[in-house]
Amino acid sequence: MQFIDLQAQRRRIETEINSAVQRVIESGRYVLGPEVGELEKQLAAWCGAKHSVSCANGTDALSLPLMAWEVGPGDAVFCPSFTFVATAQVVPALGATPVFVDIHADTYNMDPASLEAAIARVKAEGKLTPRVVIAVDLFGQPADYPAIKAICDREGLKLIADNAQGYGCTLNGKYSSDWADISTTSFFPAKPLGCYGDGGAMVTNDSRLAELVESLRVYGKVTPTDAAQRNFHHDPKYLSLRIGMNSRLDTIQAAILLEKLKLFAEEIELREKVARRYSEALGGKVLRVPHVIEGGQSVWAQYVIEHKNRDGLQAHLTASGIPSMVYYPVPIHQQDFAARFAPPAGSLPVTETASCHVLALPMHPYLSTEDQDRVIAAVLGFNG
Protein backbone atom coordinates (compact mmCIF):
# COMPACT_ATOMS: atom_id res chain seq x y z
CA MET A 1 0.00 0.00 0.00
CA GLN A 2 1.19 3.51 -0.84
CA PHE A 3 0.64 6.64 1.21
CA ILE A 4 -0.15 8.52 -2.02
CA ASP A 5 -0.26 6.37 -5.17
CA LEU A 6 0.58 8.64 -8.10
CA GLN A 7 1.03 5.73 -10.48
CA ALA A 8 -2.63 4.64 -10.20
CA GLN A 9 -3.71 7.92 -11.79
CA ARG A 10 -0.88 7.84 -14.34
CA ARG A 11 -1.93 4.39 -15.53
CA ARG A 12 -5.50 5.64 -15.98
CA ILE A 13 -4.48 8.44 -18.39
CA GLU A 14 -1.17 7.07 -19.62
CA THR A 15 -1.95 7.43 -23.33
CA GLU A 16 -3.24 11.00 -22.99
CA ILE A 17 -0.28 12.11 -20.85
CA ASN A 18 2.28 10.50 -23.12
CA SER A 19 0.88 12.10 -26.25
CA ALA A 20 0.53 15.50 -24.51
CA VAL A 21 4.21 15.38 -23.50
CA GLN A 22 5.22 14.18 -26.97
CA ARG A 23 3.32 17.08 -28.57
CA VAL A 24 5.22 19.63 -26.45
CA ILE A 25 8.57 17.99 -27.21
CA GLU A 26 7.84 18.15 -30.94
CA SER A 27 6.52 21.72 -30.77
CA GLY A 28 9.81 23.02 -29.34
CA ARG A 29 7.98 25.63 -27.20
CA TYR A 30 9.32 24.39 -23.89
CA VAL A 31 8.90 27.46 -21.70
CA LEU A 32 5.63 29.46 -21.53
CA GLY A 33 4.29 27.65 -24.58
CA PRO A 34 0.61 27.75 -25.57
CA GLU A 35 -0.34 25.01 -23.05
CA VAL A 36 0.73 27.35 -20.22
CA GLY A 37 -1.71 30.04 -21.35
CA GLU A 38 -4.46 27.46 -21.79
CA LEU A 39 -3.83 26.06 -18.31
CA GLU A 40 -3.94 29.56 -16.79
CA LYS A 41 -7.29 30.15 -18.48
CA GLN A 42 -8.69 26.91 -17.10
CA LEU A 43 -7.31 27.45 -13.58
CA ALA A 44 -8.96 30.87 -13.38
CA ALA A 45 -12.22 29.55 -14.87
CA TRP A 46 -12.33 26.69 -12.35
CA CYS A 47 -12.39 29.22 -9.52
CA GLY A 48 -14.61 31.69 -11.36
CA ALA A 49 -11.78 34.23 -11.13
CA LYS A 50 -10.53 36.79 -13.65
CA HIS A 51 -6.85 35.85 -13.83
CA SER A 52 -4.39 33.08 -13.23
CA VAL A 53 -0.63 33.41 -13.57
CA SER A 54 1.48 30.27 -13.38
CA CYS A 55 4.99 30.08 -11.97
CA ALA A 56 7.75 27.61 -11.09
CA ASN A 57 6.45 26.38 -7.72
CA GLY A 58 4.10 27.12 -4.83
CA THR A 59 6.79 28.95 -2.87
CA ASP A 60 7.38 31.51 -5.63
CA ALA A 61 3.60 31.86 -5.91
CA LEU A 62 3.68 33.20 -2.33
CA SER A 63 6.75 35.40 -2.87
CA LEU A 64 5.56 37.09 -6.06
CA PRO A 65 2.54 38.93 -4.57
CA LEU A 66 4.62 39.94 -1.53
CA MET A 67 7.17 41.40 -3.97
CA ALA A 68 4.39 43.12 -5.94
CA TRP A 69 3.24 44.83 -2.72
CA GLU A 70 6.88 45.70 -1.88
CA VAL A 71 6.72 43.90 1.45
CA GLY A 72 10.10 44.11 3.17
CA PRO A 73 12.01 45.17 6.29
CA GLY A 74 9.76 46.59 9.01
CA ASP A 75 6.66 44.84 7.69
CA ALA A 76 4.69 42.21 9.61
CA VAL A 77 3.16 39.25 7.76
CA PHE A 78 0.74 37.15 9.83
CA CYS A 79 0.67 33.41 9.14
CA PRO A 80 0.07 30.12 10.92
CA SER A 81 2.93 28.15 12.41
CA PHE A 82 1.16 24.82 11.80
CA THR A 83 1.85 24.54 8.05
CA PHE A 84 4.60 23.64 5.60
CA VAL A 85 7.68 25.86 6.14
CA ALA A 86 7.28 27.58 2.77
CA THR A 87 4.26 29.57 4.02
CA ALA A 88 6.44 31.44 6.52
CA GLN A 89 9.90 31.25 4.99
CA VAL A 90 9.06 33.51 2.05
CA VAL A 91 8.53 36.34 4.57
CA PRO A 92 12.07 36.68 6.06
CA ALA A 93 13.46 35.84 2.62
CA LEU A 94 12.15 39.29 1.63
CA GLY A 95 13.39 40.92 4.83
CA ALA A 96 9.93 41.12 6.46
CA THR A 97 8.90 39.59 9.80
CA PRO A 98 6.58 36.58 10.12
CA VAL A 99 4.17 36.89 13.04
CA PHE A 100 2.79 33.50 13.98
CA VAL A 101 -0.91 32.95 14.62
CA ASP A 102 -2.55 29.99 16.34
CA ILE A 103 -5.01 27.57 14.73
CA HIS A 104 -8.43 26.15 15.47
CA ALA A 105 -8.12 22.76 17.20
CA ASP A 106 -10.79 21.22 14.97
CA THR A 107 -9.80 22.44 11.48
CA TYR A 108 -6.04 23.18 11.95
CA ASN A 109 -6.65 26.44 10.07
CA MET A 110 -5.95 30.00 11.23
CA ASP A 111 -7.97 31.07 14.28
CA PRO A 112 -9.38 34.55 13.54
CA ALA A 113 -9.36 35.43 17.27
CA SER A 114 -5.64 34.63 17.47
CA LEU A 115 -5.08 36.71 14.33
CA GLU A 116 -6.85 39.70 15.89
CA ALA A 117 -4.78 39.35 19.05
CA ALA A 118 -1.52 39.15 17.04
CA ILE A 119 -2.40 42.27 15.03
CA ALA A 120 -3.28 44.17 18.24
CA ARG A 121 0.03 43.08 19.82
CA VAL A 122 2.08 44.24 16.82
CA LYS A 123 0.26 47.56 16.74
CA ALA A 124 0.77 48.07 20.49
CA GLU A 125 4.49 47.31 20.22
CA GLY A 126 4.77 49.82 17.40
CA LYS A 127 7.89 48.32 15.83
CA LEU A 128 6.42 46.67 12.75
CA THR A 129 3.80 47.72 10.20
CA PRO A 130 1.06 45.11 9.73
CA ARG A 131 0.82 44.49 5.96
CA VAL A 132 -0.31 41.00 4.94
CA VAL A 133 -2.14 37.93 6.25
CA ILE A 134 -1.33 34.52 4.75
CA ALA A 135 -4.12 32.05 5.53
CA VAL A 136 -3.51 28.40 4.65
CA ASP A 137 -6.02 25.85 3.35
CA LEU A 138 -4.35 23.14 5.39
CA PHE A 139 -4.80 19.48 4.47
CA GLY A 140 -7.16 20.60 1.70
CA GLN A 141 -9.92 22.50 3.50
CA PRO A 142 -10.68 26.22 3.26
CA ALA A 143 -9.67 28.59 6.03
CA ASP A 144 -12.39 30.70 7.71
CA TYR A 145 -12.28 33.34 4.98
CA PRO A 146 -15.41 35.33 5.91
CA ALA A 147 -13.95 36.03 9.37
CA ILE A 148 -10.34 36.50 8.21
CA LYS A 149 -11.30 38.77 5.30
CA ALA A 150 -13.40 40.97 7.62
CA ILE A 151 -10.35 41.45 9.88
CA CYS A 152 -8.10 42.24 6.88
CA ASP A 153 -10.58 44.81 5.56
CA ARG A 154 -10.91 46.47 8.95
CA GLU A 155 -7.12 46.60 9.47
CA GLY A 156 -6.22 47.49 5.87
CA LEU A 157 -4.23 44.29 5.32
CA LYS A 158 -3.71 42.30 2.12
CA LEU A 159 -4.82 38.67 2.20
CA ILE A 160 -3.03 35.75 0.52
CA ALA A 161 -4.71 32.33 0.49
CA ASP A 162 -1.96 29.68 0.55
CA ASN A 163 -4.01 27.16 -1.39
CA ALA A 164 -1.07 24.80 -2.10
CA GLN A 165 -2.86 21.86 -0.48
CA GLY A 166 -6.35 23.01 -1.33
CA TYR A 167 -6.73 23.97 -5.00
CA GLY A 168 -10.42 23.36 -5.74
CA CYS A 169 -11.66 23.49 -2.14
CA THR A 170 -14.73 25.63 -1.49
CA LEU A 171 -16.58 27.35 1.34
CA ASN A 172 -20.31 27.85 0.75
CA GLY A 173 -19.58 27.14 -2.91
CA LYS A 174 -16.97 29.91 -3.16
CA TYR A 175 -13.21 29.62 -3.75
CA SER A 176 -10.46 31.18 -1.67
CA SER A 177 -9.81 33.68 -4.49
CA ASP A 178 -13.31 35.08 -3.84
CA TRP A 179 -12.02 36.46 -0.53
CA ALA A 180 -8.26 36.71 -0.81
CA ASP A 181 -6.46 39.34 -2.88
CA ILE A 182 -4.65 36.39 -4.41
CA SER A 183 -4.81 32.62 -3.98
CA THR A 184 -1.59 30.68 -4.54
CA THR A 185 -1.11 27.01 -5.26
CA SER A 186 1.52 24.34 -5.83
CA PHE A 187 1.65 21.53 -8.37
CA PHE A 188 4.23 19.52 -6.42
CA PRO A 189 3.42 15.90 -7.38
CA ALA A 190 1.87 14.90 -4.03
CA LYS A 191 -0.58 17.84 -3.90
CA PRO A 192 -4.19 17.13 -4.90
CA LEU A 193 -3.52 18.75 -8.30
CA GLY A 194 0.10 17.82 -8.95
CA CYS A 195 2.31 17.74 -12.04
CA TYR A 196 5.40 15.61 -12.79
CA GLY A 197 7.90 17.97 -11.19
CA ASP A 198 7.65 21.46 -9.74
CA GLY A 199 4.98 23.97 -10.65
CA GLY A 200 2.77 26.63 -9.14
CA ALA A 201 0.12 29.22 -9.92
CA MET A 202 -1.72 32.25 -8.58
CA VAL A 203 -5.41 33.06 -9.04
CA THR A 204 -6.73 36.59 -8.54
CA ASN A 205 -9.52 39.00 -9.42
CA ASP A 206 -7.15 41.98 -9.10
CA SER A 207 -6.12 42.85 -12.66
CA ARG A 208 -3.29 45.16 -11.64
CA LEU A 209 -1.86 42.55 -9.27
CA ALA A 210 -2.08 39.87 -11.97
CA GLU A 211 -0.08 42.10 -14.29
CA LEU A 212 2.54 42.82 -11.64
CA VAL A 213 3.14 39.17 -10.65
CA GLU A 214 3.31 38.23 -14.32
CA SER A 215 5.97 40.90 -14.78
CA LEU A 216 7.88 39.83 -11.66
CA ARG A 217 8.00 36.16 -12.70
CA VAL A 218 10.10 37.26 -15.71
CA TYR A 219 12.57 39.75 -14.18
CA GLY A 220 10.11 42.65 -13.99
CA LYS A 221 9.33 42.75 -17.69
CA VAL A 222 7.25 45.53 -19.24
CA THR A 223 3.49 45.03 -18.72
CA PRO A 224 0.77 46.22 -21.11
CA THR A 225 -0.01 49.04 -18.64
CA ASP A 226 3.68 50.08 -18.59
CA ALA A 227 3.71 50.10 -22.38
CA ALA A 228 0.58 52.26 -22.52
CA GLN A 229 2.00 54.78 -20.04
CA ARG A 230 5.51 55.17 -21.44
CA ASN A 231 7.34 55.43 -24.73
CA PHE A 232 10.18 52.94 -24.89
CA HIS A 233 13.09 53.57 -27.23
CA HIS A 234 13.98 49.87 -27.37
CA ASP A 235 12.05 46.69 -27.97
CA PRO A 236 10.44 46.41 -24.50
CA LYS A 237 11.04 42.65 -24.59
CA TYR A 238 14.49 43.12 -23.09
CA LEU A 239 13.66 45.93 -20.71
CA SER A 240 13.28 45.32 -16.99
CA LEU A 241 11.33 47.78 -14.85
CA ARG A 242 11.42 46.07 -11.44
CA ILE A 243 13.49 43.49 -9.62
CA GLY A 244 11.82 40.15 -10.13
CA MET A 245 12.87 36.56 -10.59
CA ASN A 246 12.77 33.73 -13.09
CA SER A 247 9.75 31.65 -12.13
CA ARG A 248 8.11 30.13 -15.17
CA LEU A 249 6.06 26.97 -15.55
CA ASP A 250 7.43 24.44 -18.04
CA THR A 251 5.14 23.77 -20.98
CA ILE A 252 5.43 20.01 -20.42
CA GLN A 253 4.06 20.43 -16.89
CA ALA A 254 1.19 22.58 -18.16
CA ALA A 255 0.34 19.92 -20.75
CA ILE A 256 0.31 17.25 -18.03
CA LEU A 257 -1.86 19.42 -15.77
CA LEU A 258 -4.37 20.02 -18.59
CA GLU A 259 -4.89 16.24 -18.80
CA LYS A 260 -5.11 15.90 -15.02
CA LEU A 261 -7.65 18.73 -14.72
CA LYS A 262 -10.10 16.61 -16.74
CA LEU A 263 -10.16 14.08 -13.87
CA PHE A 264 -9.89 16.53 -11.03
CA ALA A 265 -13.60 16.98 -10.13
CA GLU A 266 -14.10 13.22 -10.07
CA GLU A 267 -10.96 12.75 -8.00
CA ILE A 268 -12.21 15.22 -5.37
CA GLU A 269 -15.36 13.08 -5.06
CA LEU A 270 -13.29 9.90 -4.78
CA ARG A 271 -11.18 11.45 -2.01
CA GLU A 272 -14.36 12.58 -0.24
CA LYS A 273 -15.61 8.97 -0.32
CA VAL A 274 -12.40 7.65 1.25
CA ALA A 275 -12.55 10.35 3.93
CA ARG A 276 -16.19 9.57 4.76
CA ARG A 277 -15.46 5.88 5.07
CA TYR A 278 -12.47 6.50 7.34
CA SER A 279 -14.48 8.89 9.52
CA GLU A 280 -17.46 6.52 9.85
CA ALA A 281 -15.16 3.77 11.08
CA LEU A 282 -12.77 5.84 13.21
CA GLY A 283 -15.01 8.58 14.62
CA GLY A 284 -15.14 8.31 18.41
CA LYS A 285 -12.38 5.65 18.41
CA VAL A 286 -9.40 8.01 18.30
CA LEU A 287 -8.79 11.43 19.85
CA ARG A 288 -9.99 13.23 16.69
CA VAL A 289 -11.02 12.58 13.13
CA PRO A 290 -11.03 15.49 10.66
CA HIS A 291 -13.65 18.20 11.07
CA VAL A 292 -14.41 20.33 8.01
CA ILE A 293 -15.62 23.89 8.52
CA GLU A 294 -19.40 24.25 8.11
CA GLY A 295 -20.21 24.81 4.43
CA GLY A 296 -16.72 23.67 3.42
CA GLN A 297 -15.66 21.11 0.82
CA SER A 298 -12.17 19.76 1.42
CA VAL A 299 -10.10 18.33 -1.43
CA TRP A 300 -8.49 16.02 1.15
CA ALA A 301 -4.81 16.58 0.48
CA GLN A 302 -4.40 14.66 3.75
CA TYR A 303 -6.65 12.70 6.08
CA VAL A 304 -5.30 13.50 9.54
CA ILE A 305 -6.36 11.87 12.81
CA GLU A 306 -5.15 12.55 16.33
CA HIS A 307 -4.12 10.00 18.91
CA LYS A 308 -2.79 10.58 22.41
CA ASN A 309 -0.07 8.00 21.73
CA ARG A 310 0.65 9.11 18.19
CA ASP A 311 4.17 7.69 17.98
CA GLY A 312 2.98 4.32 19.34
CA LEU A 313 0.17 4.24 16.76
CA GLN A 314 2.56 5.10 13.96
CA ALA A 315 4.96 2.31 14.99
CA HIS A 316 2.02 -0.11 15.12
CA LEU A 317 0.88 0.94 11.62
CA THR A 318 4.40 0.59 10.24
CA ALA A 319 4.63 -2.92 11.71
CA SER A 320 1.30 -3.71 10.01
CA GLY A 321 2.62 -2.51 6.63
CA ILE A 322 0.54 0.70 6.64
CA PRO A 323 2.36 3.88 5.62
CA SER A 324 1.60 7.07 7.57
CA MET A 325 3.12 10.54 7.95
CA VAL A 326 3.34 13.22 10.62
CA TYR A 327 2.34 16.67 9.33
CA TYR A 328 3.80 18.65 11.02
CA PRO A 329 6.02 17.35 13.82
CA VAL A 330 7.79 20.68 14.47
CA PRO A 331 5.73 23.89 14.25
CA ILE A 332 7.48 26.56 12.21
CA HIS A 333 8.04 28.88 15.17
CA GLN A 334 10.13 26.12 16.77
CA GLN A 335 12.36 25.60 13.70
CA ASP A 336 15.91 26.93 13.70
CA PHE A 337 15.41 29.45 10.91
CA ALA A 338 12.51 31.07 12.79
CA ALA A 339 14.23 31.44 16.17
CA ARG A 340 14.50 35.22 15.74
CA PHE A 341 10.75 35.50 15.20
CA ALA A 342 9.57 32.94 17.74
CA PRO A 343 6.84 34.09 20.10
CA PRO A 344 7.22 33.39 23.84
CA ALA A 345 6.91 29.69 24.78
CA GLY A 346 3.31 28.59 25.21
CA SER A 347 1.79 31.37 23.10
CA LEU A 348 0.63 28.99 20.36
CA PRO A 349 -0.86 26.25 22.55
CA VAL A 350 -3.20 24.69 19.96
CA THR A 351 -0.41 24.45 17.39
CA GLU A 352 1.97 22.89 19.90
CA THR A 353 -0.58 20.32 21.09
CA ALA A 354 -1.67 19.37 17.56
CA SER A 355 1.91 18.75 16.46
CA CYS A 356 2.22 16.05 19.16
CA HIS A 357 -0.97 14.20 18.20
CA VAL A 358 -1.48 14.35 14.43
CA LEU A 359 -1.01 11.42 12.08
CA ALA A 360 -1.90 11.35 8.37
CA LEU A 361 -3.28 8.11 6.95
CA PRO A 362 -2.97 6.89 3.33
CA MET A 363 -5.18 9.10 1.14
CA HIS A 364 -5.58 9.28 -2.63
CA PRO A 365 -8.47 8.91 -5.08
CA TYR A 366 -7.57 5.35 -6.03
CA LEU A 367 -7.20 3.83 -2.55
CA SER A 368 -9.16 0.56 -2.77
CA THR A 369 -11.84 -0.29 -0.19
CA GLU A 370 -9.71 -3.31 0.79
CA ASP A 371 -6.78 -1.04 1.56
CA GLN A 372 -9.06 1.39 3.41
CA ASP A 373 -10.30 -1.53 5.50
CA ARG A 374 -6.74 -2.60 6.26
CA VAL A 375 -5.91 0.93 7.44
CA ILE A 376 -9.05 1.09 9.58
CA ALA A 377 -8.45 -2.35 11.10
CA ALA A 378 -4.85 -1.50 11.91
CA VAL A 379 -5.82 1.78 13.62
CA LEU A 380 -8.61 0.10 15.59
CA GLY A 381 -6.27 -2.78 16.46
CA PHE A 382 -3.89 -0.49 18.34
CA ASN A 383 -4.50 -0.35 22.05
CA GLY A 384 -1.75 1.85 23.39
Ligand SMILES: *Cc1c(COP(=O)(O)O)cnc(C)c1O
Ligand atom coordinates in the same frame (compact mmCIF):
# COMPACT_ATOMS: atom_id res chain seq x y z
C1 LIG B 1 3.69 22.49 -0.71
C2 LIG B 1 3.36 23.75 -0.03
C3 LIG B 1 3.96 24.97 -0.39
C4 LIG B 1 5.12 25.08 -1.34
O1 LIG B 1 4.91 24.57 -2.60
P1 LIG B 1 6.18 24.16 -3.50
O2 LIG B 1 5.56 23.95 -4.85
O3 LIG B 1 6.76 22.93 -2.92
O4 LIG B 1 7.13 25.30 -3.50
C5 LIG B 1 3.54 26.13 0.26
N1 LIG B 1 2.59 26.09 1.20
C6 LIG B 1 1.99 24.94 1.58
C7 LIG B 1 0.94 24.97 2.63
C8 LIG B 1 2.37 23.72 0.99
O5 LIG B 1 1.79 22.59 1.39
